[in-house]
Amino acid sequence: MNEYDPKEIEPKWQKEWEKKRSYDVAEDSPKPKYYSLMEFPYPSGDGLHTGHVRGYTAMDIISRKRRMEGYNVMFPIGYDAFGLPTENYAIKTKRPPADITRENCENFEKQFKSLGMSFDWSREVNTTDPKYYKWTQWLFLKFLEHGLAYKAKIPINWCPKDKIGLANEEVVDGKCERCGTLVELKEKEQWMLAITKYADKLLSGLDEVDYPERVKVQQENWIGRSEGALIRFDDVEIFTTRPDTIRGATFVVVSGKADKFTGKYVTNPATKEKIPVWEAEYVYSDYGTGAIMGVPADDERDMLFAEKYSLPIVRDYTKAGFEDFGKKVIKYKLRDWVFSRQRYWGEPIPVIHCDKPARPDGRSGGCGIVPVPEKDLPVLLPEVKNYQPTDTGESPLASIEEWVNVACPKCGGKARRETDTMPNWAGSSWYFLRYCDPHNDKEFASMEKLKYWMGDAGLPRTERSSGTGVDWYNGGMEHTVLHLLYSRFWNKFLFDLGLVPVSEPYKKRTSHGLILAEGGEKMSKSKGNVVNPDAIIKSFGADTLRLYEMFMGPFEQAIEWNESSLIGPRRFLEKVWKLKAKIPKGQTLSIGSQGLTLMHSTIKKVSEDIEAMRFNTAVSTLMIYANALEKHGGIVQEEYETLLRLLAPFAPHMTEELWQSLGHADSIHTQPWPKYDQSKLKSGEATIVVQVNGRVRGKFVASIDMGEAEAFEKVKSLPEIQKWLVGKEVLKRVYVPGKVINIVTS
């Protein structure tokens, strides 16, 4: 038999699978559907990195296992391609962002294929494709139509380096999330999406979904609901979560830039006393009412403030009832979403400003903000010479007069296009819906197809609908707040309009841990420590890379890349390759009882480990199995084929080669997933460990249902045990059949 040569067999099977379009799916299958999804990538110029490989391989394994289990599996791929890095690169190289994006996507596609990913390429989407962003714009107009998109002059977070307004969510510790520059506040008219209207639904929806607890906590924290009361102190309304402490309130604080007494006094409605109103920095203008009551005895910060400025402190007072002096309300930390960006490389916001001059009575003469009619969508990004953003905060689009100046769709008068674009979160807020019906040019997706792939919340669960939403969604830890919240918001809004069938888009969410560079640092181009998967594929093969990334450690945990450990999975594949020669030709062997137990327990363990994303132990179980088969004199074909089928999702190329070389005409990836037989999991014999006073002193092999009396007779006959019992009195004996005997002596 020839040697294992991934360089030869991997491209061979990749071509074969592509030729047969093996992984394309349609909605007319009699099988139950399964929608597995991994976050689509941003196609950067650096190509795929090892972190991508981890998440995509995991979902590829899940998808392949589901196919073998008989599901109609949709495992789609696409590109989230609008965004700053490409735009900045375009500015630097003076090339159109669309060209750069196309090249990068082509590179990504080539890399994905070289990894053996079983994507349905016929469903590929790209957020920068006008056929796609036409619907992103259409969805925006739905928000506008229902009053959830609005324009407001607000102080926005302005990044002076990127020259871009940031959503609150994109500001970390007062700095730009992307470049770390200190963010400034700038007053600007911005498009806003009223996500706060969905705060409650986003919160309560978390009860319906299967997300890791910490992800739910992060979403809850971000929404930040607190129940409290609004209470009037004369004309100052305050918000408090502790209205019961009102009799201890000795001052009121309103939001201000510095700590100072306002000179004003108000009446505490509970004590009827006049108390001073102060201004202080520690009170936020944009939370609650921007004013609080100061209760030094019950609040640490109020105490510090009172001590600092010698304000009165009342320690003993009677607690009040919750709603005795105000009314119960609920406040959120969540803010409306700043939805406009003053950049080029994003979806143009599809509205037109009609600017007929104002009438003599001062009212606007024009039609105001007019949505672009559906027939005129998409509003295409125009060709532009200069992508450089401006210091004034205007989009580069503003300087393209022939694009900006249009006739008002309503009155035909002079009007100007909106020049702001959408944030890079827009396209990714609904892409999982588009995958269900990616070529539809009449709708963003048809209800019929959405019902098939997303399930129908209004109908009982059936074979064809395994519940609500994407069945399994994996992605990076860094997206468990923003992207998850935004896309849940869009989906809930569309659900309320009756345009999607389920209220929660993702039934189950998991996250993979980061892969760090050797040394424990984050991989980054600037540090020059990025590992390129292409190089690993070239020297070890895609199957080895996939296996290594699954084997390296717990899936959800951050882990260091270790080049020298790659050889382990490669050796394992070599071993499996060579095992084939141990199947005797022309004679039938049958599997012994030990062999059966091992085979069935391996099937059970590998199956369960994959479901729980314990890929590392799934691989080690396969290694144990291969090691055991290697020690056999001869291997029964069924044993070997079971190993291959269990390994197929991890190492799709090599298992396909071996499978077909065994004389099978069809693909291993269409074979049924092995099932285990409960009755074969335990063999009749086990090693019983013998302890004296809790220390291991010996062991023997016995039937697992050996009786207690018999077991102790056996123990007494063991010389290595006898010596520990000489001259001692046996105080207690413990017997766990099939496991352990413990003898407690004086």
Place this chain on the structure above:
RNA sequence: GCGCGAGUGGUGUAAUGGUAAACACGUACGAUUGAGGUUCGUAUGCCGCAAGGCGUGGAGGUUCAAGUCCUCUCUCGCGCACCA
């Protein structure tokens, strides 16, 4: 400060309360080869000649039996944070 996780060999890590370190990497020795190692084999927690003892961040506790359960404590990571 509050809320979650996690601390185990030289390394990555594994262990339904029941043989701690499975599976790998590395290392040592040996084999194969003209040579090489992405080949094969054996060994490999620590102390000890041995008998044996000691070992899962630290200190206690529960139990016949604790990495696992309980209490306290230290360290690291993550999330939230002048949010009233």
